[in-house]
Amino acid sequence: MLALTFAIATVPALASEGSGHGDPAAPVVLALAVILVAAKFGGDLATRIKQPAVLGELLVGVVLGNVSLLGLQLFEPIANNQFLDMFSRVGVIILLFEVGLESTVSQMMKVGVSALLVATVGVVTPFALGYFTTRALLPAHSVYVAIFVGATLTATSVGITARVLKDLEKSQTPEARIVLGAAVIDDVMGLVILAVVIGIIGAADRGTELQISEVVITLVKALGFLVGSLVLGVWLSPRMFKIASRLRANAVLLAFGLGFCFALAWLADFIGLAPIVGAFAAGLILEDVHYKDLKDKEDHTLEELVKPISYFLVPVFFVLMGMRTDLKSFAAPGVLTLATALVVMAIIGKLVAGLGAVGKGLDRLSIGVGMIPRGEVGLIFASIGMQLTVKGEKVVDQQIFSAVVVMVIVTTMITPPVLKWTLNRRR
Amino acid sequence: MLALTFAIATVPALASEGSGHGDPAAPVVLALAVILVAAKFGGDLATRIKQPAVLGELLVGVVLGNVSLLGLQLFEPIANNQFLDMFSRVGVIILLFEVGLESTVSQMMKVGVSALLVATVGVVTPFALGYFTTRALLPAHSVYVAIFVGATLTATSVGITARVLKDLEKSQTPEARIVLGAAVIDDVMGLVILAVVIGIIGAADRGTELQISEVVITLVKALGFLVGSLVLGVWLSPRMFKIASRLRANAVLLAFGLGFCFALAWLADFIGLAPIVGAFAAGLILEDVHYKDLKDKEDHTLEELVKPISYFLVPVFFVLMGMRTDLKSFAAPGVLTLATALVVMAIIGKLVAGLGAVGKGLDRLSIGVGMIPRGEVGLIFASIGMQLTVKGEKVVDQQIFSAVVVMVIVTTMITPPVLKWTLNRRR
Numbered sequence: 001m002l003a004l005t006f007a008i009a010t011v012p013a014l015a016s017e018g019s020g021h022g023d024p025a026a027p028v029v030l031a032l033a034v035i036l037v038a039a040k041f042g043g044d045l046a047t048r049i050k051q052p053a054v055l056g057e058l059l060v061g062v063v064l065g066n067v068s069l070l071g072l073q074l075f076e077p078i079a080n081n082q083f084l085d086m087f088s089r090v091g092v093i094i095l096l097f098e099v100g101l102e103s104t105v106s107q108m109m110k111v112g113v114s115a116l117l118v119a120t121v122g123v124v125t126p127f128a129l130g131y132f133t134t135r136a137l138l139p140a141h142s143v144y145v146a147i148f149v150g151a152t153l154t155a156t157s158v159g160i161t162a163r164v165l166k167d168l169e170k171s172q173t174p175e176a177r178i179v180l181g182a183a184v185i186d187d188v189m190g191l192v193i194l195a196v197v198i199g200i201i202g203a204a205d206r207g208t209e210l211q212i213s214e215v216v217i218t219l220v221k222a223l224g225f226l227v228g229s230l231v232l233g234v235w236l237s238p239r240m241f242k243i244a245s246r247l248r249a250n251a252v253l254l255a256f257g258l259g260f261c262f263a264l265a266w267l268a269d270f271i272g273l274a275p276i277v278g279a280f281a282a283g284l285i286l287e288d289v290h291y292k293d294l295k296d297k298e299d300h301t302l303e304e305l306v307k308p309i310s311y312f313l314v315p316v317f318f319v320l321m322g323m324r325t326d327l328k329s330f331a332a333p334g335v336l337t338l339a340t341a342l343v344v345m346a347i348i349g350k351l352v353a354g355l356g357a358v359g360k361g362l363d364r365l366s367i368g369v370g371m372i373p374r375g376e377v378g379l380i381f382a383s384i385g386m387q388l389t390v391k392g393e394k395v396v397d398q399q400i401f402s403a404v405v406v407m408v409i410v411t412t413m414i415t416p417p418v419l420k421w422t423l424n425r426r427r
Numbered sequence: 428m429l430a431l432t433f434a435i436a437t438v439p440a441l442a443s444e445g446s447g448h449g450d451p452a453a454p455v456v457l458a459l460a461v462i463l464v465a466a467k468f469g470g471d472l473a474t475r476i477k478q479p480a481v482l483g484e485l486l487v488g489v490v491l492g493n494v495s496l497l498g499l500q501l502f503e504p505i506a507n508n509q510f511l512d513m514f515s516r517v518g519v520i521i522l523l524f525e526v527g528l529e530s531t532v533s534q535m536m537k538v539g540v541s542a543l544l545v546a547t548v549g550v551v552t553p554f555a556l557g558y559f560t561t562r563a564l565l566p567a568h569s570v571y572v573a574i575f576v577g578a579t580l581t582a583t584s585v586g587i588t589a590r591v592l593k594d595l596e597k598s599q600t601p602e603a604r605i606v607l608g609a610a611v612i613d614d615v616m617g618l619v620i621l622a623v624v625i626g627i628i629g630a631a632d633r634g635t636e637l638q639i640s641e642v643v644i645t646l647v648k649a650l651g652f653l654v655g656s657l658v659l660g661v662w663l664s665p666r667m668f669k670i671a672s673r674l675r676a677n678a679v680l681l682a683f684g685l686g687f688c689f690a691l692a693w694l695a696d697f698i699g700l701a702p703i704v705g706a707f708a709a710g711l712i713l714e715d716v717h718y719k720d721l722k723d724k725e726d727h728t729l730e731e732l733v734k735p736i737s738y739f740l741v742p743v744f745f746v747l748m749g750m751r752t753d754l755k756s757f758a759a760p761g762v763l764t765l766a767t768a769l770v771v772m773a774i775i776g777k778l779v780a781g782l783g784a785v786g787k788g789l790d791r792l793s794i795g796v797g798m799i800p801r802g803e804v805g806l807i808f809a810s811i812g813m814q815l816t817v818k819g820e821k822v823v824d825q826q827i828f829s830a831v832v833v834m835v836i837v838t839t840m841i842t843p844p845v846l847k848w849t850l851n852r853r854r
Contacts, residue, residue, distance in 0.1 A: 043676030089452035249470030269453035349434035
């Protein structure tokens with residue numbers, strides 16, 4: 001029974017293991033066990049204090065990730081394990097696919113104008129606020145520093161919001177669709193902003209002009225992906241499932257559904273967008289009517305089949321996100337003033353964005369709050385800034401970077417309780 | 428929306444990516460999409476020629492993995508990707524957990540004597556056959572070579588058999604339980620044999636005697652794990668679920684069920700056994716009555732919740748297993764005679780083992796066939812042998828290693844069709 005994980009091609013790697021198995025999966029599944037059970041205790045606590053479960057998962061992660069401050073190095077290997085990182089990445093892809101499945105392309109189109117306006121206001125306002133705040137607080141730094149900090153405040157991290165909406169069973173409201181749609185458009189804008197900012201700084205460093213053509217190409221590729229995948233996807237999906245329904249194999253629906261989601265996630269990444277944008281688009285495209293034959297044959301909808309996979313992998317994402325929250329960032333010297341200012345600007349910038357939504361009776365406050373969380377993009381921007389120089393001066397130094405980290409942590413952590421409050425305040 | 432995969436602790440790693448995301452999950456999910464869809468086409472083909480679906484998954488893997496022979500390097504990155512390897516390892520853990528869930532500890536105890544006899548005969552016979560065959564075919568080599576080759580023929584790789592039994596809905600028959608139980612015992616014996624063989628060869632190389640104490644410790648640890656986990660697990664499981672049922676969170680049953688499975692898989696590996704032995708034991712231990720409260724609350728059994736996860740991850744294991752089958756091994760010079768002899772001995776050895784089952788009306792041929800597949804253990808043994816020397820002579824050379832690889836491939840590939848035939852021949 002030993003015998004399973006069969007690795008003819010990789011046998012030399014096994015040879016070093018000596019007696020026994022030393023299966024590389026062993027530490028990974030142990031960590032998964034810890035994460036899954038801890039997530040439920042965190043979710044329980046959050047539910048008892050009437051908060052979305054995801055807040056509990058984040059907090060249990062923060063606790064596990066920061067026990068090292070007490071001198072216990074117990075969970076460090078989990079936070080930085082590349083395999084758990086991969087499970088968490090696939091987890092958030094599954095989450096956005098699941099959220100996408102709850103809506104259709106035409107439902108999203110109905111809120112398209114609102115989403116576009118919310119996204120645009122939500123990019124311009126935080127950028128401007130971040131720019132002027134940095135100019136005011138760091139007058140000795142170059143203008144490029146302010147441009148970079150402004151850029152880090154633009155892009156929404158929709159994972160948290162998507163999860164809160166699911167926890168509260170609100171993901172099919174117009175407000176939820178506007179936030180999700182705006183986040184997709186945000187991602188496209190973030191891509192373009194990054195191209196512009198890097199272009200400007202590169203040009204300044206070389207003393208040349210910004211090359212506008214590359215920026216245009218980036219924009220065209222991203223928009224082409226979104227429009228192309230939605231149009232082509234809606235045409236392709238029923239045809240794909242028609243072929244799939246002829247296959248004499250079990251669980252064909254899940255295999256093709258996940259296959260479609262994963263393929264679009266890859267394509268989005270290939271274009272330069274986040275994989276979750278592709279996964280969300282895939283979810284929007286696939287509809288029950290496309291796979292009616294398979295649903296009848298296998299007696300389950302795609303949502304029902306994806307749910308247990310989501311139960312398994314999604315908590316890995318949020319607990320790990322919590323574990324990677326380095327509380328020491330808050331104590332970095334000279335960071336607190338800038339960090340506080342950035343947090344305030346980040347929040348105001350997106351609350352203003354909520355006002356961009358058009359339509360009667362919309363809960364614009366919740367839309368704005370849903371857009372608040374920042375995440376990887378801000379960090380990617382900041383870390384790119386750390387590597388860029390203009391005339392020998394680093395664009396982003398350690399102090400600014402820590403302030404951005406704090407901004408990301410705070411906007412992530414406050415969203416679940418605040419969103420829960422705004423969504424339920426009218427009852 | 429960019430913003431998701433949040434990696435405060437690992438930011439420096441992101442900085443090198445330049446514009447766009449370059450999410451490391453992108454190539455992995457693309458490969459998963461290819462594997463999932465290919466698996467269904469393979470399963471369809473197998474079903475049409477009245478074979479278990481798993482044979483189709485293996486064969487589609489062999490085709491994808493060997494197109495490089497035609498000069499196409501298309502799928503090489505999949506076969507050797509460490510993340511896909513990890514998904515496949517978790518997949519086979521899930522498979523054995525699922526199979527374990529279909530039986531109970533007491534049902535396994537009923538076939539305990541048969542399983543023990545089948546395992547014992549199934550270790551002794553192939554060892555003896557392998558030993559004498561090697562002595563006859565390679566008379567110039569030392570006696571230690573023959574001992575090593577004998578050892579590579581002993582351990583069963585039960586993943587294939589478990590999957591065939593599931594495909595044919597036979598996993599709850601007494602024959603299935605005997606095979607699965609014997610495979611568990613096999614794993615313990617394999618561990619002891621490895622310790623003994625390495626001890627003998629080390630002693631021969633040093634010119635000293637075999638240290639028997641280490642072998643005894645290995646055996647005691649392995650048996651202690653099996654008995655301990657079953658006894659303690661049956662006591663622990665209802666208590667664990669009682670606590671779990673008080674948690675106010677969703678999907679608690681799946682989190683605790685998987686957590687239990689993963690923890691035992693880790694523990695098995697820690698002792699020196701295969702993780703799948705632990706996962707199978709976990710499945711045996713957990714029973715519906717232990718979590719009646721949670722089942723009523725969440726309206727699903729653990730089997731129902733695990734199934735979609737299994738649909739997702741199990742094909743990854745079998746397609747990857749196929750992809751790693753290097754057809755070039757068959758063409759290695761001077762290998763074919765030894766390889767053919769080993770295949771014949773491997774098969775006869777386990778068919779004889781089937782006769783060890785006690786009880787009326789048992790299908791002993793199917794039991795023997797179910798024990799035929801060899802896998803990783805044989806390869807681990809062989810690759811350890813390649814690193815050992817006795818008085819300067821390598822115990823296992825490249826030619827013998829290739830013969831073992833061929834033996835593993837053939838025993839794996841023939842099992843699905845032969846087992847299907849033997850199981851259905853009485854109808």
